[in-house]
Amino acid sequence: MPIPLPISPADALRKIIDPTSALLPGVPWDDRAAVALLAIALQEGGMDGQIAYRQQISGPARGPWMFEQGGGVHGVMTHQATAMLAGQLLARRGVPKTERSAYLALAADDLLACGFARLLLFSDPAPLPEVGEGDAMLAYYLRNWRPGAYTRGNAATRTILAGKFLHNYDVAVSTVRGEATA
Numbered sequence: 001m002p003i004p005l006p007i008s009p010a011d012a013l014r015k016i017i018d019p020t021s022a023l024l025p026g027v028p029w030d031d032r033a034a035v036a037l038l039a040i041a042l043q044e045g046g047m048d049g050q051i052a053y054r055q056q057i058s059g060p061a062r063g064p065w066m067f068e069q070g071g072g073v074h075g076v077m078t079h080q081a082t083a084m085l086a087g088q089l090l091a092r093r094g095v096p097k098t099e100r101s102a103y104l105a106l107a108a109d110d111l112l113a114c115g116f117a118r119l120l121l122f123s124d125p126a127p128l129p130e131v132g133e134g135d136a137m138l139a140y141y142l143r144n145w146r147p148g149a150y151t152r153g154n155a156a157t158r159t160i161l162a163g164k165f166l167h168n169y170d171v172a173v174s175t176v177r178g179e180a181t182a
Contacts, residue, residue, distance in 0.1 A: 002108050006050035009175040020114040023092050031176050032128040037117055038172035043165050054107045063106035063113030073103045082119040089115045120144055134169045
């Protein structure tokens, strides 16, 4: 059963992000990963400072991290660094090891969605930026998620979306550091 949404950043950290780390043994899981995952969920599936969506409004993406079947799901399931880990994660969550099954499950299984998001970040050969390096994390996010609204947007749209991400990043940093409350 999915965790009820909307969910605060602190609750998302406690109920989704932290428990997902146990599902991916061998994948580095530290404050940099937690901050990145929380900031991206707030950017992709967030509204009013909470994680609010598991399905893209007027679009195909699923899960709080908004994965599309032919993009992120395919990438995680076929990348040499993550294919085996994705298969293991799907098995742990009781999901058949097909792209379609994984994609459909993302809308109902927040831990699976978080695991796929962590694996997408893990597929990038560059290390995650240090906590507090918001501009570096924005570049990392843009490189890995390739958000359509940003890439197709004009300069003003990109500025607004970048500002939103940096705000979400600051919320994520405060939450992971224990400075925010549920």
